[in-house]
Amino acid sequence: MRKKIIAGNWKMNMTPTESVALCETLKPLVAGADADVVFCVPAIDIIPVKEAIKGTNISLGAENVYFEDKGAFTGEISAPMLKDAGVEYVVIGHSERREYFAETDETVNKKLLKALEYGIIPIVCCGESLTQREQGITLDWIRMQIKIAFQNVTADQAKTVVIAYEPIWAIGTGKVATTEQAEEVCGGIRKCIAEIYDEATAETIRIQYGGSVNASNAAELFAQPDIDGGLVGGASLKADFSKIVKYNA
Numbered sequence: 001m002r003k004k005i006i007a008g009n010w011k012m013n014m015t016p017t018e019s020v021a022l023c024e025t026l027k028p029l030v031a032g033a034d035a036d037v038v039f040c041v042p043a044i045d046i047i048p049v050k051e052a053i054k055g056t057n058i059s060l061g062a063e064n065v066y067f068e069d070k071g072a073f074t075g076e077i078s079a080p081m082l083k084d085a086g087v088e089y090v091v092i093g094h095s096e097r098r099e100y101f102a103e104t105d106e107t108v109n110k111k112l113l114k115a116l117e118y119g120i121i122p123i124v125c126c127g128e129s130l131t132q133r134e135q136g137i138t139l140d141w142i143r144m145q146i147k148i149a150f151q152n153v154t155a156d157q158a159k160t161v162v163i164a165y166e167p168i169w170a171i172g173t174g175k176v177a178t179t180e181q182a183e184e185v186c187g188g189i190r191k192c193i194a195e196i197y198d199e200a201t202a203e204t205i206r207i208q209y210g211g212s213v214n215a216s217n218a219a220e221l222f223a224q225p226d227i228d229g230g231l232v233g234g235a236s237l238k239a240d241f242s243k244i245v246k247y248n249a
C-alpha cells in the first residue's frame with residue numbers, strides 16, 4: 001500500500017511573517033493525519049517554516065532548485081543549499097515554471113537528477129494544456145514528459161520520486177478534472193513507469209493529482225486506485241487545507 005502524500009504549493013504567496021502564521025494555524029489541524037504532509041514554500045520562507053514546523057508531522061519542501069552545485073548563477077538556489085537548510089522535497093517542472101521561466105523537459109531531467117543526488121525527494125510535475133486535451137494527445141504528451149524527466153534515473157531512485165499530474169487547464173482555474181480523467185492519466189503514468197522500469201517500481205512510485213483540489217473534491221479523487229494524494233495550490237493557503245489532508249476523516 002502506498003502512503004498518500006498531500007503537498008501544498010504556496011507559489012509566490014506568504015511573506016516570512018505570514019508563513020509562520022500559516023504554519024501556526026495549520027500545525028494543530030493537520031496533526032495526526034494518515035497522509036504525508038508537505039509544505040512547499042518560497043525560498044525566503046524555508047528557514048522560518050523549518051523552525052515553525054519543528055517536531056510536527058509536516059515536511060519541508062521547496063518550489064524550485066537549480067541543476068548546478070554552485071557558481072555564477074545569480075538568483076538561483078542549489079540542491080546542496082536546500083539540503084543544508086533541511087529541505088526534504090522539491091517541486092520540479094511546475095507548469096508555471098515551464099511557462100514563465102522557460103523550463104523544459106531537459107532542465108526538468110537535470111534538476112531531478114540533481115535533487116536525487118542530494119537526497120531531496122523530487123515532486124515532478126507534468127500535464128497537458130487544454131488544446132492538447134482537445135487534440136486527443138494527452139497521454140502521448142505526458143508519456144513524453146515522463147520519459148525525458150526520468151532519463152538516467154535508476155529504478156531505485158525512481159521509486160522515491162513523487163509525480164504530480166497537473167492538467168494545466170485545471171490549475172488555479174477552479175476547473176477540476178473529473179475523477180475519471182485524473183485516474184486515467186495517473187494510471188497511464190504508472191503504466192509508463194512500468195514500461196521504463198518494471199512493475200515493482202510502478203507499484204511503489206507515488207502519483208499525485210493537482211489542479212483545483214479542494215476540501216469537497218479531495219476524497220473522491222484520492223479514492224482512485226492510481227491517485228496517491230494531491231499537489232494543492234490555492235487551497236493550501238487556508239485552514240481548509242487540513243480538510244484535504246484529512247480527506248478520509
Ligand code: PEP
Binds near residue numbers: 009171173231
Ligand atoms: C498547483 O499550483 O500546483 C495547483 C494545483 O494549484 P491549484 O490547486 O490552485 O489549482
